[in-house]
Amino acid sequence: MRSKSILQILKILDSSHKRDGNDSKRPLPEFCIYLKPYAFDLTPDLTLVTYNLPLITYIMFSFTKENLQRIEAEKKKYPTVESAVMPVLWIAQEQNGNWLSEAAIKATADVLDLSPAHVIGVASFYTMYNKQPVGKYHLQVCSNISCSLLGAKKLIHHLENKLAITHGETTQDGLYTFSEVECLGSCGTAPAMQINDDYHENLTIEKMDELLKGLEK
Amino acid sequence: MISLAGYEKVILPDIPNLNQIAVYEKHGGYEGLKKAVALSQDDVINEVKKSGLRGRGGAGFPTGLKWSFMPKGDKVRYLACNGDEGEPGTFKDRQIFEFNPHLFIEGTLIACYAMGIKTAYVYIRGEYIKWINILQASLDEAYAKGYVGQNILGKGFNTDIVIHRGAGAYICGEESSLMNSLEGKRPYPRIKPPFPAQVGLWGQPTTINNIETLANAAVILRKGADWYSKIGAEKHPGPVLYGISGHVNKPGVYEGPTGMSLKELIYDVAGGIKNGKKLKAVIPGGSSTPILTPESVEKATMDADGLRAVGTSMGTAGIIVMDEDTDLVEALHILSKFYHHESCGQCTPCREGTGWLEKIVGKFAAGIANQQDYDLLLKICANMEGRTVCALADAAAWPVRNTITRFKEEFEARMIENKNKAGWDYSMKAVSGV
């Protein structure tokens, strides 16, 4: 059962709004994002209600002072400011809890003096820029040829059954997101997966269970 | 016959902590660079030409010749080092980053000196954050020691090396897509001509080389072109990193001379087929290269000519081995799905063609295809090959064309006409599994 009520969600949003040092009584901020319902664990009926009428929420995003300095350093590495868009998107994603909200994209565009449409165009091309929230642990299992020859499909079935999610989904507790990914460059140590940035290779079902157990703690 | 016996490793030698600059220097590190800066720029290019080095990124283009395409004069120019390493079955550049990063840095500096380049960008796939950090640490050391930066070795030549992290797109390994990616644009491949040596990064002359290619350049300058050109196959010489994966006992990256027999690599170097099974098929150079039957594997040597003779190519030397139990239809389906996913969508034959290839190979996987589907696959391949902006369409079509013709029986057995003969039971899942 999906559990959180709409009230709880609004509370979460409200508190993050406040944490950002904003006055919560301010009118609706200009940055809005459309959240896929499952990202916030809506009850099934609410999912139905909100599916066609996306829940409009407001999550503020502005770069921290430290990150603004990092961005300046990135800009200096290239002859044009536009070229810094990928490194700045990485910084934005890192600051925003491993995904890019529309607000984060807009902030990226602003800081580089680019149009948001251009930045969305770039961000949407790449699989590693997450366009929706991901869990605390992003399990990225390779399903390409060398891994599949050594049982990647079995690992994937096991993981999907165990966590009750499929490609691109997040568990209700927000802990795990599972993605099937293309070749990770670990074909010689297949099957392989990445948990967030870390590689785990020569996987077996037992090894995977061990790993997951380690994460829960 | 060329064999591993007596071969001395130079790209990935068994020296611990070679990623530390002091250790690297103790083993001849940066000697190649010192020799290079004592020569004229043209002499360095000629040395690389003489060595016979050919690119290790997939296309096998002669490196010295590529360098000589860069125009003279003092126009700003760039080097792009290709560490995108996205080709399934390829996992060699990351070994260089991890175990011998300075060799790559040294090769990059030599290339920059030879072509008068002041900035080199190293494009590394986003997943490789661990190796990006390793390379950055080595790069910092090299800066501190005065090998990179201003007035290198007191010779008044300046070069900066900048690492750029990709974000998960196979197409960014294609050189012109890589340039658009670096420029912060949507990374669509560019129409050629103009070629990068005329109009490359930010409109300036640019050379693109693979990581392993640049590491080889450092070896050439250190040991001399004469020494280098005697290693391996005469027309395609040098050390090469073979990546062996799939159903073998000891998968991994192995350094050896070019021109080794594929059989030796599979049965001796990689310890033979797992569980004593028989061989069914081998993809010799990364997923885009045409697949080989066991009869061809018997004859094949790992160099351009040797592989052309059996109707395939060297690619990235990523050897994917499949045993007798492998479902080749499913294997091809995985590859077709991959190319469909990675097509940038710019050209109609590729955007539509990769989608249809995946769908129709999926029909075979599900056992609901017929003879017309088989013919249609060949027709789609013909409509993709050589008709697009970049070579991804060819890379998608070749595996299909070659797998379905060289292993025709496997595909015929999955046709609906042969349902009773084969006694199959395949679910619909494969068709819908996008």
Ligand SMILES: Cc1cc2nc3c(=O)[nH]c(=O)nc-3n(C[C@H](O)[C@H](O)[C@H](O)COP(=O)(O)O)c2cc1C
């Ligand atoms: C779809 C596609 C993907 C490619 N991916 C890579 C790659 O990941 N790494 C690489 O070095 N070359 C890749 N290449 C080849 C490059 O376009 C280019 O030929 C190569 O980097 C040149 O370097 P070299 O001359 O040193 O081999 C790719 C080519 C195509 C068509």
Ligand code: SF4
């Ligand atoms: S061939 Fe495919 S990947 Fe290459 S430019 Fe055309 S559509 Fe894009």
Ligand code: FES
């Ligand atoms: S095929 Fe899985 S890492 Fe290369």
